[in-house]
Amino acid sequence: MAEITLKDVRKTYGTVEAIKGVSLDMADGEFVVLVGPSGCGKSTLLRMIAGLESITGGDILIGTRRVNDVEPAERDIAMVFQNYALYPHMSVRQNLAYGLKNRNTPAAEIDRRIATAARTLEIEPYLDRKPRQLSGGQRQRVAMGRAIVRQPAAFLFDEPLSNLDAKLRGQMRIEIKRLQRSLGTTSVYVTHDQMEAMTLADRLVVVNAGRIEQVGTPLELYEKPATTFVATFIGSPSMNLLQGKDMSAGWSLSPDVVRPNAEYTLGIRPEDLSPIPADSPGLPFAATVRIDGIELVGAESLLHGRLKNGSELIFRVSGRAHNEIGDEVKVGAGAEALHMFSANGGHRHG
Structure with a gap:
């Protein structure tokens, strides 16, 4: 096992700078998740750690x-890909053994490692099957088993669950986290799925346009996003963002929260907004919305509304909503639920 350190790492393709001076320390045994939208550079960072991409500047x-x-073969890492990358003509046992044989590992040690990995991943019944005889989840377990038998210093995961259906992804997330905790191996995991990221990470690294936007525990990023980008990327549905100084919008903010006529961006998570009586005394934040969409999602409902200026505001209610499309609803939030960002740049205040 080992820590992984990136020092001002850069990657340029022609005149395009894809990675713009990334520095990051990943502790021994830590599970770090790189998350961000498609094209942000997270997979490029992972491939540079693996040695599959050269770096233009900095150190790894x-x-x-x-x-x-x-x-790559000399970096003491093992990589798990989204397409499994199994040899179709080999059995599961042969797939697990292949890399070890290439390293001249003794036969008895190969058998021991395969038995341990198969038991850990519950793939013992499939050792003599070919990949085509396995389900997607079973193939991904075999791919992880091939990484485990290497006993590397670090695991690198490149969106390994993206080919699985939603139910299986949920199951595999739990298995990957359990496995990483039991092995204690430093792991770097790339995904664009913020639910995966929140579930798996010891620390989250939000990547945006080739730069690190924020690093912290999932709870830190959820409760105190450093920028409006992080605020809207982490959390489902996204944080509501409202532009300040628009008094025609149909919402109000107490003067003790922000000075009059200040320019700012206000953020409120949907779960922090609650319906309040129309004649309710003033809360730090209050707004009147016209409902134009209702989603029932299990034990709660998401209500989509519009303010007077057309801005969207989403809020949650427990159980089935008792509102109809077209209803006007007053909602409010306490001061502790309000996130203030700069109007220019979207950086957090306080």
Whole structure:
């Protein structure tokens, strides 16, 4: 096992700078998730750690060793891909053994490692089957087993669950987290799915346009997003964002929260908004919305409304909503639920 360190890492394709000076320390045994929209650079970062992409500038260290010019096979890492990358003509056992045989691992040690990995991943009944005889979830377990038998210093996961259906993704998330905790191996995981990211990570790294937007625990990023980008990317549905100084919008903010005529962006998570009586005394935030969409999602409902200026505001209610499309509803929130960001740049205040 080993820590992984990125020092001012850059990647340029021609005149396009895809990775713009990323620095990050990942502790020994930590599960770090790189999350961000498609094209933000998270997979490029992972491939540079793996050695599958060269770097234009900076340094990458695995443990204390600088690996900028070290071949992928010599970096002591194992990678799990979204397409499984199994050899179709080999059995599961042969797939697990292949990399070890190439490293001249003794036969008895190969058998021991395969038995341990198969037991851990519950794939013992499938060792003599070919990949085509397995389900998607079973194939992904085999792909992880092939990484485990290597006993690497670090695991790298490149969107390994994206080919699975929603139910299986949920099951596999739990299995991957359990496995990483039991092995204690440093792991770097790339995904665009913020639910995966929140579920798996010890620390989240939000990547945006080739830069790190914010690093922290899932709860830290959820409760105190550093920017409006993080605020809207982490959380489902996204945080509501309202532009300040628009008094025709149909919402109000107490003067003790923000000075009059200030320019700002106000953020409120949907679960922090609650319906209140029309004649309710003033809360720090209050708004009147016209309902134009209702989603029943299990034990709660999401209500989509519009303010007077056309801005959307989403809020949650427990159980089935008792409102109809077209209803006007007054909602409010306490001061502790309000997130203030700069109008220019979207950086958090306080």
